[in-house]
Amino acid sequence: MSARRKPLEKQIKLALPKGKLLPATARLLADVGISFDNYTTETRIYRLNSWNYPGLSAKMFHEKDVPVQVAVGNYDLGICGSDWIEELQVKYPASSMVKLIDFGYDRGALYFAVSKWQPYASVQELLNKKHSLRIVTEYPNLAESAALNLRLKKYQVFPSWGSVEVYPPEDADIAVLKAYEEKELMDQNLVALQPMLQTSTFLIANRDSLQDKDVSSIIERFSKGIKKSKKSWLGVTAPSAPIANTYTGSYSRSAVRLAIPDGHQRSPTVELLKKAGVVIKGYTNGTLDRRPVISGYDIKVKVSRPQDMPLHVANGNYDFAVTGKDWYLDHLYRFPSSPITKVLDLGFGWVRIVVVVTEDMPVDTIGDIRRLLQSGKMKSLRVASEYINIADRYLNENHMNPYKLIPTWGASEVFLPEDADVLIENTQTGKTLATHKLKIIDTIMESTACLVANKHSLKTSAKRGIMDSFISAISAGVEKT
Amino acid sequence: MIIQKCKGAYDLLPSDMEQFRYLESVFRESALKWGYQEVRTPSLEYLHLFTSAGTLSPAMLNRVYSFLDWDGWSGERVVLRPDGTIPVVRLFNENLAHLDVAKLFYITSVFGFEDTGTKNRERWQLGVELIGGNTVLSDLEVLILGYEILIRLNCGQVKLRLSHAGVLRSLIKELKLGDEAESRLFGEIRDGNWDALRMAGKKKPAVSAVLSLLLNLKGNTSGFLQNARALSRSSAEFKAQIDDFLALTTKLDAMCYPYEIDMTSSKGFEYYTGLCFQFLLKDKRIGGGGRYDGLVPLMGGKNKPACGFALYADYLMEMMSVPSETKEKWVLIRSGAMTDQTAERCFELARSLHAAGYVAGIDFDGDMQDCQFTVLVESKKPYFSVVNTMKKKTITLSSISEVIDEIGGSVVRKKKAARKAN
Structure with a gap:
């Protein structure tokens, strides 16, 4: 007679998206009668319990993390865009994830797009190109698969954290990006060569959960909900700030090119430029222009994600860029001979990159964790981090063996303790960590904003003078702070 | 806890290595005797070597082990060699292009992802490439060399199965489907869906009879191809291709080599332009090859015809034993x-x-x-x-x-x- 099986687990775990999908998802949950108190854009509590479904718990993740969490079995069900589902499944077709219900909101498409200033009228024309085609995208797996299926002869994929519309035509031939309609691309001076994939928001499930657990009460709620004639969640959209991308068609590879950050670093960068006496239009306030204009310097400027800048500086797309020391080092740890160098510490944006565990984990140092692993009390260490290469190096240098690195896209504190044992994350005051009952056991480095430059550009006589003069002005600005 | 090997990876134990070395020695000895020289290509190649030739199917390319090297900030990916022939052609173009004819052989592993992890993701191949030979005699030489190796290995009744990519391509051209539909049809055939070609052929009376004969029947002598040729109202291109096929089978008949013509046996690789063949043992493919005249120029080299084959060590080792006198x-x-x-x-x-x-x-x-x-x-x-x-x-x-x-x-x-x- 076979041994008795374990009692059926009754707790149902749901992975919910943060960010732009949150308002519509919250409305959907309310409409189908599943209530979470803190599922709002303002919340900092990412662990949620349903008051009308005691057996249901949820956690809020970056949308990209939802399919990964469901596929690895940390969550039974999840809600996310089909673009991120496909991005995972195209690379890992055997992943244990099943699409269940199309909710129909955040509908759009992934496009293979080029700049309207580029001479490509069709995909066929791209196929005939002998030079390497540069593809920039937030969806590197889908882009790579599309390139192979289209039989592009030679291509390079630049994975991006976002704002990919800023790259064509000078710094990328193709952008693979999501848009709700083609007009949206046209507003960014892009032309869709072909839609790659229609996207919508789905309920997904872990295959094993479907096979071994009873999650029917939740599935039934959703499936009844979508049969309603009035689907109020379809009309809910997340607010977004208008962004311009005013490329005029003039472009010279010999021009000096600077990248400055969007997001949190925008405001201190504005302050610094002001102190340096640099006048810039389209960046300081109001509508952000992805291509602001600097007066007094013969420099072309772009606004993009600080995480992406080192890669583009290394490739010569930018001669210099304002990024964080953290992202600069994360790039260098991955590509040690990359032609990028730090030229100036800008002083603002100070953070510490720290190693974090839950308060109740019986360790105070990284050495304690190593001993747990060596003794066999801990079989494998799960480490969540945005800084994959910094984390990888740190774990190797500290002889953590074995470990699994879980890439995240921000708000990593939500991963502890259920979905990761250790977090490698940046913090300013440590308050958010304390709120989540986490403790710091090591500091890997301190990071501030810095100006990084392409080493070859610094040696190019035509650029050197302009770059030196701009760096001097910024340096003077730093001294004034 | 004992640390285990990667999923889909296999260890070769002393008894396996004894078999492998014996297989290798028979293969090397035979290839050297026929005037072939050994080469070895690196395990890492640029991914674009395989994409630019346009010769491997997207399905295969989607399963390669590719990654960014430590200096891969440009996005240029490198790949663990997924195929034996393409790197040898790259080696020829880069180092030996001054030769009129190069007869090369290699013993190498090729890498490809396999879902279940129960099959080997690193497989060993023993291959020969004859670059520069343009006649049916070159095809014959590589076929006989392959046969000779398998007979020396004494692993049972080897079956030779023949097809011809040129014949199939010329028939598909005659269907006049247009670029897109033709490409789709090639995709179906690559995936083994021959019914798609049968259906497409039915709409063209000029080719339907010959297609039906070639796809539905199997031949054992050159007479089968003669019959197809006689039945055909097809183009000069088709006739030229079937004559090329006939030239080979007639010689095999004369030399008393048994074979089976099965036009539906060619699938997988897309770079073959003429003869395609497979060696089978107990209905299991243990090797295969063919003519790939377009590959050298496609990869930036001179306009050189070429042919070759590879034996699949993993399958062969399951079926062979090392003679005691060689131990x-x-x-x-x-x-x-x-x-x-x-x-x-x-x-x-x-x-x-x-x-x-x-x-x-x-x-x-x-x-x-x-x-x-x-x-x-x-x-x-x-x-x-x-x-x-x-x-x-x-x-x-x-x-x-x-x-x-x-x-x-x-x-x-x-x-x-x-x-x-x-």
Whole structure:
């Protein structure tokens, strides 16, 4: 007679998206009668319990993390865009994830797009190109698969954290990006060569959960909900700030090119430029222009994600860029001979990159964790981090063996303790960590904003003078702070 | 907990390696005798080597092991070699393009992801490439070489299955489907859906009869192709291609090589332009190859025709055994009490046995299994006791030369004498 099986687990775990999908998802949950108190854009509590479904718990993740969490079995069900589902499944077709219900909101498409200033009228024309085609995208797996299926002869994929519309035509031939309609691309001076994939928001499930657990009460709620004639969640959209991308068609590879950050670093960068006496239009306030204009310097400027800048500086797309020391080092740890160098510490944006565990984990140092692993009390260490290469190096240098690195896209504190044992994350005051009952056991480095430059550009006589003069002005600005 | 190998990876144990080395030696010896020279390409190549040639299917390219190198900030990916032929063609273009004809062979592993992890994701191939040969005689040479190797391996009744990519391409061209539909049809065929071609053929009376014959029947002599040729109202291109196929099969008939023509047997690779063939053992594919005239120029080289084949070591090893006469004779050296003096004598005996052509190992702790001959080394005269386990006989001797004579004499000397006598 076979041994008795374990009692059926009754707790149902749901992975919910943060960010732009949150308002519509919250409305959907309310409409189908599943209530979470803190599922709002303002919340900092990412662990949620349903008051009308005691057996249901949820956690809020970056949308990209939802399919990964469901596929690895940390969550039974999840809600996310089909673009991120496909991005995972195209690379890992055997992943244990099943699409269940199309909710129909955040509908759009992934496009293979080029700049309207580029001479490509069709995909066929791209196929005939002998030079390497540069593809920039937030969806590197889908882009790579599309390139192979289209039989592009030679291509390079630049994975991006976002704002990919800023790259064509000078710094990328193709952008693979999501848009709700083609007009949206046209507003960014892009032309869709072909839609790659229609996207919508789905309920997904872990295959094993479907096979071994009873999650029917939740599935039934959703499936009844979508049969309603009035689907109020379809009309809910997340607010977004208008962004311009005013490329005029003039472009010279010999021009000096600077990248400055969007997001949190925008405001201190504005302050610094002001102190340096640099006048810039389209960046300081109001509508952000992805291509602001600097007066007094013969420099072309772009606004993009600080995480992406080192890669583009290394490739010569930018001669210099304002990024964080953290992202600069994360790039260098991955590509040690990359032609990028730090030229100036800008002083603002100070953070510490720290190693974090839950308060109740019986360790105070990284050495304690190593001993747990060596003794066999801990079989494998799960480490969540945005800084994959910094984390990888740190774990190797500290002889953590074995470990699994879980890439995240921000708000990593939500991963502890259920979905990761250790977090490698940046913090300013440590308050958010304390709120989540986490403790710091090591500091890997301190990071501030810095100006990084392409080493070859610094040696190019035509650029050197302009770059030196701009760096001097910024340096003077730093001294004034 | 014992740390285990990666999913989909396999260890080759001593008995596997014995098989592998035997297979390798038969393959190398045969290829060298036919005038082929050995090359080895790196395990890492640029991914664009495989994408730019446009010769591997997207399905295959989606399963390669590709990654960014430590200096891969440009996004240029490298790949663990997914195919044996394309790197050899790259090697030829880069280093040997000045040669009119290059006959090359290689023994290499190729990498490809496989879902279940129960099959090998690193597979070994033994391949030959004849670059520059443009006649049916080149096709014939590689076929006969492949056949010869398999017969020498003595692993059973090898079946040769033939097809012809040129014949199929010319028939598909005659369907006049347009670029997109034609490309779709090729995709279906690559995935093994021959019904798609059958259906498409039905709409063109000029080719439907010949397509039906070629796709639905299998031939065993060149007569089958003659019949198809006679039935055809097709183009000069088709006739030229089937004549090319006929030239080969007629020669195989004349040389009494058995084969089967199965036009639906070619799938997977897209770079073949003419003859395609497979070697089968108990209906399992153990090798295959063909003519790929377009590949060298496609990869930036001169307009050179080429053909070749590869044998699949993993499958072959399941079906072959190493003949006992090829196995090295083992002598085990052991001492009852391993003192400095007996240890020195053990090592001296081992060196002398090696020089005489024997495999001789020392059993330091007395734990190793007995061989046919085990020599016990003592500290006092007569120093050596030779135990013949098969004859259950022990003889004591006092010199190394006597030991060697007792176990059969110097193998090296015998080989030299035999060579002289020849």
